[in-house]
Amino acid sequence: MFKVNDNFLKLPGSYLFSTIAKKVNAYSKAHPDKTLIRLGIGDVTQPLAPAIIDALHKSVDEMAHAESFHGYAPDLGYEFLRTAIVKNDYTSRGCEISADEIFVSDGAKCDSGNIQELFALDNKIAVCDPVYPVYVDSNVMAGRTGVYDLSTERWSQVIYMPCTKENNFVPEFPKEQPDLIYLCIPNNPTGTTITKAQLQEWVNYANKIGAVIIYDAAYEAYISEEDVPHSIYECEGARTCAIELRSFSKNAGFTGVRLGFTVVPKDLKSGEVSLHDMWARRHGTKYNGAPYIVQRAGEAVYSEAGKAQLKEQVAYYMKNAAAIKSGLTEAGYEVFGGVNAPYIWLKTPEHMTSWDFFDYLLENANVVGTPGSGFGPCGEGYFRLTAFGSHENTKAALKRLKAL
Ligand SMILES: *Cc1c(COP(=O)(O)O)cnc(C)c1O
Secondary structure, three states, rough: OOOOOOHHHHHHOHHHHHHHHHHHHHHHHHHOOOEEEEOOOOOOOOOHHHHHHHHHHHHHHHHHHHHHHOOOOOOOOOOOHHHHHHHHHHHHHOOOOOOHHHEEEEOHHHHHHHHHHOOOOOEEEEEEEEOOOHHOOOOOHHHOOOEEEEEOOEEEEEEEEEEOOOHHOOOOOOOOOOEEEEOOOOOOOOOOOOOOHHHHHHHHHHHHHOOEEEEOOOHHHHHOOOOOOOOHHHOOOHHHHHEEEEEOHHHHHHOOOOOEEEOOOEEEOEEOOEHHHHHHHHHHHHHHOHHHHHHHHHHHHHOOOHHHHHHHHHHHHHHHHHHHHHHHHOOOOOEEEEEEEEEEEEEEEHHHHHHHHHHHHHHHEEEEEEEEEHHHHHHOEEEEEEEOOHHHHHHHHHHHHHHH
């Protein structure tokens, strides 16, 4: 009789977004006359930019001819894409990263879930609380758990770094020493960031204690302030302690197209063992690459036309973020984020719990958001709204919120 990987059975019963979907469906069924506005889930709504559509059409046509047909992609991804990435995301920012340190993939969710395979099961991981759930759950599935404390909702093998308004949502070095440190900057869900000087301290800390930082920069394109780092490799010494995850989902609307990449520098080693070589082996064994046509679309993200069009798209969403932030502030809410990220993180009014506020908004404003407690115990008493809607919907939602 087969046995299952019972680490999966240790996962908390319900997934945040399926709980939300259930509640929303039940409400819609009971109130078919109401129009809901969804400012909850982190998915884009604007169509793909023309430069990307052109690149897709062109590469699809290439596939129709034997001389320009493409089969399996090279293990690391096509060189045309990796060189465009290096030039635009790294060299231009003074980061020393080469094209053969880039691993093209179908997105940062997979990579952020898979990267833990490189590390021993007894490693301790440190995460921000609240946190993007993939970091913790993928480690739990692998068995990096210890025991779960129901009262604190915490795993003993996971070190939680509280991020609340008391510390400006900036994690502090934990008392207990971690082996892996997950940082997501700009942050999902809080929408907050740290400065380059603060990130440099994390890099120094990781190098000192021999930890690896897994740096999720999926929202890099939304950074508007000068002293916020776009890449961890802007910091000195990051090549010996950091892996960086990037995605085309939020900067270019590829959530349904699928493209991302992970940077594993060749200087990142445990003794003589190269994490770069390990990830190359893993990538070659378990992954067969992002589609040629999608990698061509990714290349178009870095074309002059692509860059100009995507700048406008990001500005479109950030206009929503600014409107939500100022509108809610006017309405008396305490609001965070929304300056370098498409997420607004607000304090629930009158000490309501995150789920009570979710129900309150759903029933009284017909607006759907995300309860902060779904991202971790320190998210209790907070609520996330996203700027990914249309201007019209965002405006309408704000009007409803202000009328409460
Ligand atoms: C959206 C998001 C990603 C991107 O995931 P993809 O798989 O590339 O779509 C990665 N990390 C965080 C924190 C995100 O919110």
